[in-house]
Amino acid sequence: MTRKEIPIFDANSTMFQNIGLLKVAETATRQHGDIVAIRVSDTRDLYIAGSPECFHYWRGHQGHFQTDLGDIASNQAITRMLLGDELQDPRWSDVWVLTANRMSAIARDFDGWLETALADATRTLITELPQDGTAADLRDICRDWSIRAVCPAILGADLDVAEIAQGVADVEGFYFAMSTKDAAETADHENLPEFKAARGFLDKAITTALRNSTPSDPNLIAQIATVIPQDVSEADRLNLLRPTVGHVITEKLNIGGLSLLWTLVQLAQDPQLAADISAECHGNDPLVMRDADSPLALSTVKEGLRLFPELPFIYRITSEEVPIGDYVIPSGATVVFAPWLVHRDPRFWEAPKRFQGDRFLDEAQHRAHYYPFGVGARIRSRANFMLHQLTLAARSICAAHSLALSPDCPRGNIRPLLRSALIPRGAVPVVFAPRDASTMAADDQSLADAIQ
Template identity: 30%
Template sequence: MRDAPLAFVTAMAALGDVTRHDADGEPVYMLNRPDLARYVLKENGTNYTKDRTPDDDMLRPLLGNGLLTSNGAEWAAQRRMCAPAFRPSEVTRFDQVIVEAAEHLARQWRGAASVRVDHDLTALTLTVIVKAMLGTDIGGAGEGFGRAVDAVNRFIGHYVPTDDPDPADTAARYAGFQRARAFLDRVTRVIIAARRTGGAGDDLLSALLAEAHPGGTGHGAPAMTDAELRDQVLTIIMAGHETTAKSLTWTLYLLDRHPEAAAAVRAEIDEVLRGRAPSAADLPALRRCRQAVQEAMRLYPPVWLISRRSVAADVIDGYDIPAGSLVCISPWVLHRDPRFWDEPEAYRPERFDPEAVARHLSHQYLPFGGGPRICLGRHFAMVEATLVLAVLLRDLRMELAEGFPVEPEALVTLRPRHGMTMTPRPR
C-alpha cells in the first residue's frame, strides 16, 4: 500500500466487492461497489466517522480542526456557517475573478517555450479562491504557496504511522513540512489581519470574522478563537485550490493525448465565445468543456481514497465489521470498474452527456466524495474549471513536452509524480 497504492487497491478490488487486509496491526476493509459506498457515506453515515482515519492523520497536522477534519455537531455547525458562500447562485458571482486570472495565465503562457502546468494552475486556483472567498489578493505569495503545498504533500502523503524504514528521508521531509506549515500559517494570518484592518466585506471571510467576534455566532457553536479561525481559513484555501488545479492539469494532459476530444472542445469554445471572454452566462453552452473536466476527474479522481472508521459494529454485504474498524472506498477503483463503465480506461467525455449521467448509479462517480460530507465547494470547482479551460483553449493548444514522463502519484491528492511540463502553441 505504501510502495504502490494505486496498484494495491486495484489488486484488492479484483478479489471481491468487500476485501480485508491488515495494516499496522489492524484490519482494513475496502468496499468496491457503488451501493456499498453509498451505504457507508450516506445511508449509515452516522456510524462512520473521519476521526482517527488516515485522512484525519494526514490532514490534521496542517489544517487543525477545520471543516475537513472536524466531526459530529462541531462539523455540522462549521458546515452551516460556510455553506451559504458556496451555493450555486453565489458561486457564479465570481466568474470575472476566475476569467481575469485565466486571462492573465494565458498571457503568461503565450510564446513560452515550455510551462509547468501543474505549478501555474496551482497559483491560479489559489489566487481565485483567496479573492473569491476571502476577498484578498495574495500577489506574489502564490508561487511560494505552491512550493509549500508540494512540501506538505511530500510529507503527509507518505504518512507512516509506525517505525519508518528510512528515518533520514522522513526527517528531511518533516523539516520541509515544518517550514511549509510555518509559511502557510504566516500567509493565512496576514490574510486574516488584513481583512480585520480593512473592514467587513461580502465574502466568506467576513462571515468567519463575524463568528470570531464575541456574540457574533449564530450557527450553534461558541465564538471562534483565533486558532479556530486560522484552521478554517487555511482549510478553505487548501481544499479550494489544490484539487481543482490537479483536475485541470489532468484535463489538459488528456486532451493533448486525445485529439478528437480536444477538437470538440475547441469547436465548442469557438462557437460559443467567438473570441470573447466567457462569463457565467456561457456555462450551460460550454458543455464539452465541463465534460472534459468531469471525465478527467473520473480517470484521475483528485481524492483517490476515502477512509472512515466504524463507530459501532455493522454488517456490510454479509460481512461483520467490528466497531472501530477502518473502512475505505477508492474512487480510483470505482471509476475504472468495467461493470459500471464501458471501456473504463478510455477517455470519453461524452460519458457525461445528460442521458448517460441519468443511467449512472448512485455513488458510482465520486470525484467530490458522497453523502452529507460531499465537497462543499463542488459547484465552485466546476464553474472555475470550465471557465479556465475555455479561456486557455480559446487561444492556445497545449502539447506535452516531448518525452516527458507522466505517472500518477497517490499522495493526499492524485498528482502527476513528475509534475506536468507542456508547450503552449498558438491556435
C-alpha cells in the same frame, strides 16, 4: 443468513509497500472480489470497499462510519490539529456567533469574489502561456492557477504566488506525514517539523493579509476581522481567524490544480476533443458563459475526475458491525472506500481505462457509480464549485490555444502516483499554440459535422 469470511490479501511485504496502494488495491480486488481485507502490517488490516453497493450502504448509513480514525489520522482530524479549535472555546462563544453571522452575511459577495478570482486566474494563465512553441510544465501552470483562482477572495489581492505554493506544499507535507507515520511518531504532532512548517505558513499568510487589508476590502479576511473585538490580542486574533480561514481554503482550493492538470493531460493527447470544445465556445466569452452552454467541456472535466478522482481512496472507521453483501465488516475496522476502483471497473463503464470526453453528455446512466468527491450532502457544495472552476478553465484554454504533449515528455510521468492526492511522476511539458481565426472556423465545421 450465514455470512462469508472476508478474504485477506497479505500486503505486508516490502514488494507491496513499494508498489503502493493503487496497485495493491487493484490486485487484491482482482483476486478476491469487491470486499477484501488488505493486511498492511502484523496488527492492521484495511477493508477495501470497491463496489457501488458499498457506496450505497455508506450513503444510507453514514452514522456507521466515523471520520476520526483512532491511531490513523483522518483528514478531518489532521485539519483540526493544523488549524486549532480556539473558536470552540466557551470564552470565545460570542466571537464564534459574530463570525458565523458575518460569514452568512457576506456569502453572496464571497461567491462573487471567487468568480472574479477564477476569471482573473484563468485569464492570467492563458496570457502567460509561451507563444514561441516552448513547452510549459503543467504542474507549474495548474498549481499557480489554483492559487490565483481562490486565494485573492480569501487573503486579498496582494499575493506572493510562489510563497503560497510552497506553503500549500508544506500543508500537504503535514497531511502526508500524519497519515503515514505511526501513532508514536505523531502523538506530539506540534513538534513535528511538518506541523511547524504548515502552521507557520498559515499564520504568516493570515498575518500578512490582516496587515494589508482594510475593512472595506472584498476578501474574507478583511470582512471576518471586522467582527473580532479590538481588545483581542494579536495572538488570540490569529487563533480565532485560523480555523475559519483554513476551512475555507481547504474547501475551495484544488491542491496543486491537479484536477485541471489531469484533464489537460488528456486534452493534450486528443486535439480533436480540444478543438470541439473550442468550437462549443464560438461566439461566447468562455469566462462568462454558462456551464450548461458548454456541455462537452463539462463532460470532459467529469471524465477527467472519473479517471483521476480528487479522492481516490476515502478512509473511515466502522462504529458498529457493517453488513454489506455476503460479508460483515467488524466494528472498529478501517474501511477504504475506493472511487479509484469503481471508476475503472468494466462492469460499470464501457472501455473504463479509455478517456472519452463525451462520456458524461448522458450523465444519468453514470450517477450510480460515480464518486469523485465521496458521498453525502456536505460534498455537494465542493463538487459543484470544483466542476464550475474546472469547466471554465478547460473551455477557456481550449478556446484560446491548441495543446499537445511535448515529444520530450516521458510517458511514465503521466502515470499517477498516490500521495495525499494523485500526482504525476515528473514534469509534464505541454506545447500550446494560439488558435487563429482559420483554425477556429475549421473547428466549428468539425463540430457541426460530428453533430450531423
